[in-house]
Amino acid sequence: MRVAITGAGAVGRSIARELIDNGHQVLLIDKSPSAIRPERVAHAEWLLADSCELSSLEEAELDKCDVVIAATGDDKANLVTSLLAKTEFGVPRTVARVNHPNNEWLFTEAWGVDVNVSTPRIMSALVEEAVSVGDLVRLFTFRQGNANLVEMTLPPESPYVGTPSGLVPLPDNCSLVTILRDGQVYTPTGDQPLEAGDELLFVCPTEIEEELEALLSPRDRRS
Template identity: 80%
Template sequence: MRVAIAGAGAVGRSIARELIANGHRVLLIDKNPESIKPDRVPKAEWLLADSCELSSLEEAGLEHCDVVISATGDDKANLVTALLAKTEFGVPRTVGRVNHPNNEWLFTEAWGVDVNVSTPRIMSALVEEAVTVGDLVRLFTFRRGNANLVEMTLPEDSPYVGKPTGLIPWPENTALVTILRDGQVYTPSAEQPIESGDELLFVTAADSEEELERLLAPVEHG
């Protein structure tokens, strides 16, 4: 897979190293000459150019990329890069870095962003996931599927403690993906019971989240 990354700062370089380690071809693009440091990621291609300019993206050969990642520290630049990649070059998958949480609402398919990655949201979700019991914590949004990856730590007073997952009336458009228990990962089967303290990972539609909370934690959510 060929991946272009706009923004060759610390974030962009880190992403590039991970992708290269997984066998992908990576092109790093940055308009700042001081950011062009091929010795930091020697197996990547490098291009000194402005990813917001159509001519630069043509030079980068974006039409041959499978994924474009907008990873600069400027939300405006990330949006423009994603939009050009999607509309002008037909890149199948675009990922946009959100630097300021107030701008997250812009990072949608309307601006050519298939997946947005908000560092503030991820950090707050990790904090909530670590300390909350009986509340759903949204970890990730799947834009194309209009669904979310959510987590709940099952409270002691849940009516479904000890019940097999196959007997639980899950809300529509909801799937239990994984059960995390005592450091182990369990693939849920219909006979697999859930226990107090289990971390449950679901993929669910946004409009089913409230029903899921009420189902598993009715004391907390009425």
């Protein structure tokens, strides 16, 4: 897979190394001459260019990329890059970094963004996930599918402790995808009983999150 990453700072370089280690072809793009340091990611291609300029993206041959990751520290640049990648070059998948939480609402398909990555939101979700038992925590939003990846640590008082996962009457359009237990990852088989303390990962639309939470962890939420 060919991936273009705009922004060759610490974030962009880290992503590039990870992708290269996984066998992908990576192009790093940055408009700052001081950022072009090929020795930092030796197996990547490097290009000195402004990703907000159409001519620069043509030089980068973005039409041959499977994914574009806009990872600069400038939200405006990340939005423009994503929009050009999607509308002018037909890149199948765009991922954009959100630097300032107040700008997150802009990072949608209307601006060519398939997936936005907001560091403050991710950190907040991870904190909630670590301390919350019986509360549904949204970890990730799949923009194109109008669905979310959500997590719940099953509380001891849940009526479904000991119930085979396949017999839990989940809401329509909701799927249990993974059970995390004692440091192990389990694929739900349908006959596997749920245990108190299980971390359950679901994919479901936003509108049924409250229903799912009430089903697995019923309690008086007015207090």
